[in-house]
Amino acid sequence: MTSPLATVIAARPARSLRDAWVALAGLSAVFLFEMLDNSILNVALPTIGRDLHASTTALQWVTGAYAVVFGGLMLAFGAMADRFGRRRIMLAGLVLLGVASLATAFVSTVEQLIAVRVAMGVAAAMTTPGSLALSFRLFEEDELRVRATTLISTVGLVGLAIGPTAGGFVLAIAPWQVLLLVNVPIAVLAFFGVRLGIAADTPAELHRDPIDVAGAVLGTAAIVLALVAPTLFVNQGAGSGAPWAMASGAVLGLVLFYLRERSATYPLLDPKLVAHPLVSSGLAFKAAAGLATAGLGYLVTLQLQLDWGWTPALAAIGMLPQVVVLVAGGALIGPFVRRVGLGRAAWISAAAVVFGLAVYGSLSRFGYVWIAVALVLVAAGMRVVGVVAGVNVLRGLPANRTTIGAALTDTATEVTSGAGIAITGTILALVFTGPLTTPNWSAGQTSEFHLASTTAALTLTALAAALVAYGIIRTRHLRKESAA
Structure with a gap:
């Protein structure tokens, strides 16, 4: 009843x-x-x-x-x-x-x-x-x-x-x-x-x-492989074949899933629905935030504890600016959205995440204050985009497809977060000599870490910026459709 x-x-x-x-x-x-x-x-x-x-x-x-x-x-x-x-x-x-x-x-x-x-x-x-x-x-x-x-x-x-x-x-x-x-x-x-x-x-x-059973199997396989690959990259390193095999399998599974969904009479996830400007832009903004946030969290943790020698407790305190903004920032979302609108709120917040990561990549070696600025920018952007982009995705879908739309936004965040860690871990493994956990780094290893962390952060910044740019282009396409 x-x-x-x-x-x-x-x-x-x-x-x-x-x-x-x-x-x-x-x-x-x-x-x-x-x-x-x-x-x-x-x-x-x-x-x-x-x-x-x-x-x-x-x-x-x-x-x-x-x-x-x-x-x-x-x-x-x-x-x-x-x-x-x-x-x-x-x-x-x-x-x-x-x-x-x-x-x-x-x-x-x-x-x-x-x-x-x-x-x-x-x-x-x-x-x-x-x-x-x-x-x-x-x-x-x-x-x-x-x-x-x-x-x-x-x-x-x-x-x-x-x-x-x-x-x-x-x-x-x-x-x-x-x-x-x-x-x-x-x-x-x-x-x-x-x-x-x-x-x-x-x-x-x-x-x-x-x-669509075949689509469900292919989609699940692609996502599982995409989520397992980052762990293998971090644990086994880029020189091992297993992580590359997993990553290749994920890409192949994604391609097969897309082809299946294009040809299926009743697709699990209709590509035409995903192509709607609200949906595609929302997913791009969520993906950019996931990529940048995961990479920043991983890099900051390594820098505070391994490069600067902070204890785990002190490093946790160092992450507090992010925690405070994530929890308290919810009060600002409503007024911000009312002021600029749902569309602008999505791309502005996603751009803030990218800018925060760029601050870290460019200035983090010059002191903790720049890390704190990066954490605040990324947390503020993520707090808004996490809400607004998700709502926009559901606004762009038929009422009988909203749950798979919500699942798609969560999946985009999960997969890109894993990709952010994998890219960061791979660059660190390629540049840094010896295990990262080696105590008392030499001057050369410290320099290598700085180069690797800067390279990783700016690489993720470029990728996230490309996703945000794509999302902005899609929202402009939506405005043109509305005007027509």
Whole structure:
């Protein structure tokens, strides 16, 4: 049965965030899980390694398996949600999340923990894209959609910010399993918020096209290979054949996926829809932000700890400008969008991310103040583009394709973030002599690191700038179409 509140929501779009508070609480809990999960678990990896006698590679897969499954399956589950019901798929994913999290209490080997993380990755792929698609559906006004998305993302970013600190305190008094068991009450809150606050999809909001199984397999394979390749580049180096084989497989899979979607009668992801100016520009801006943000975070962490010798705790403090802007900057998104409009807000914020990375690449060696400036610029740009570009993508799609659109934006961010780390790691491996973790670098190694970090940052800046330029061109094309 559909709840009375959900029936009201279905009959009348919400006129304010307060009208939809039950639904927004549930959707915020979904995003909180995604942001909190890996950040809180990373703190526990040394403890998990000792308790489960896990190797370094096995520990990497504790987090990596989740990320690969999550990123690889989002498109497939997004397509299913648009066919069988966004709310239905999300509720099923939340049940899986709760059960998988409870299973953590019975884990006794690292293999079992990896299996749990795979199940949680599946749950995340079922729920995360739906949080944007369902929040978009709650409102008819774009301003309310932006405010709702800002609220949901702010809750998640607070979880991301407090996760490591909270995890450290929990580990001081409780076993590491508690860090994953915390997902159980989050899943329960999300389940009832979505169940009571959002109506089931009506047939008019869905489509019944047959599922493109071949497209789903090719798309999933391409994304999985694209997500595994960066880890291999970082761990094995550019001189190994495995990462290049993975990267080549990802490119081949992407080409085959595109050809399949062009020829399929009922494509999983219609290229004509992706070509819409709002969709293609939004994806370009999200991709640019993902590429730049991942590269900057990786480079800053290495510079603070390995080049300058800061302790992990001090390095975490050094990243605070980024954290503060990400969490507090949500209050500025609404006024900024009202002032410049959704289209301008998207490209201006994406350009801010690129400019911040350029500041780091050009000036970071001259002192921490320039790193702080870069972190603030990138965080401010990412905070806005993460909301606005996602809303724009959904605005450019038919109502019965919004979930796969949300999945596509998340996938673009995941893949380009991995690419940013892979490019950075490859350049460092080519330029820096010896292992990066070698203590007491020589003057030559310090110089090599500076050259490598500058080269990597400016390379990513150029790539991200090209994506932003493409996005701006597409938005101009949209204005020309509107004028016509």
